[in-house]
Amino acid sequence: MKxxxxxxxxxxxxxxxxxxFLATLEIKIxxxxxxxxxxxxxxxxxxxxIYHSKKYWETKDWEEKLLGNAPFLVEKKSGKIIEFGTSRSMDYYIQEYEAGRYS
Known part of the structure; x- marks a missing residue:
C-alpha cells in the first residue's frame, strides 16, 4: 500500500x-x-x-496453536509492515521499535 x-x-x-499481510501468511502456512x-x-x-490459527482461537486447543507466529506492526504513516520475533515479550518489541531499532 502506498x-x-x-x-x-x-x-x-x-x-x-x-x-x-495475513492472507500471504495463510498461503505460506x-x-x-x-x-x-x-x-x-x-x-x-x-x-x-498478533495472529493465531482460526482452529486454535476457536477451540483454545493447544494442539492447534501455531509456532513462530511473530507479531507485526502496520505503521500508520506508511502502511509498512514490520515483523518482530517470537523470543521476547510484546512489550520488548514495542520498546525496541519506539527506540528506533526497527525500521
Missing amino acids: FKENNMLTDNQILDAANV GETLVLPQELMIKKNYGTYF
Missing part, C-alpha cells in the same frame, strides 16, 4: 493492510488465520497485531 506522505492511514486501512481484535495494540504511530 499513501501520500502527509496522509495517515485510518484504522480501517491499517486493518486492511494487516489482513492482506497452509492454515486459516485470525487477527483477534482484543490482542491488537493501537499506538499513535500504528497498530500491533
Whole structure:
C-alpha cells in the first residue's frame, strides 16, 4: 500500500493492510488465520497485531496453536509492515521499535 506522505492511514486501512499481510501468511502456512481484535495494540504511530490459527482461537486447543507466529506492526504513516520475533515479550518489541531499532 502506498499513501501520500502527509496522509495517515485510518484504522480501517491499517486493518486492511494487516489482513492482506495475513492472507500471504495463510498461503505460506497452509492454515486459516485470525487477527483477534482484543490482542491488537493501537499506538499513535500504528497498530500491533498478533495472529493465531482460526482452529486454535476457536477451540483454545493447544494442539492447534501455531509456532513462530511473530507479531507485526502496520505503521500508520506508511502502511509498512514490520515483523518482530517470537523470543521476547510484546512489550520488548514495542520498546525496541519506539527506540528506533526497527525500521
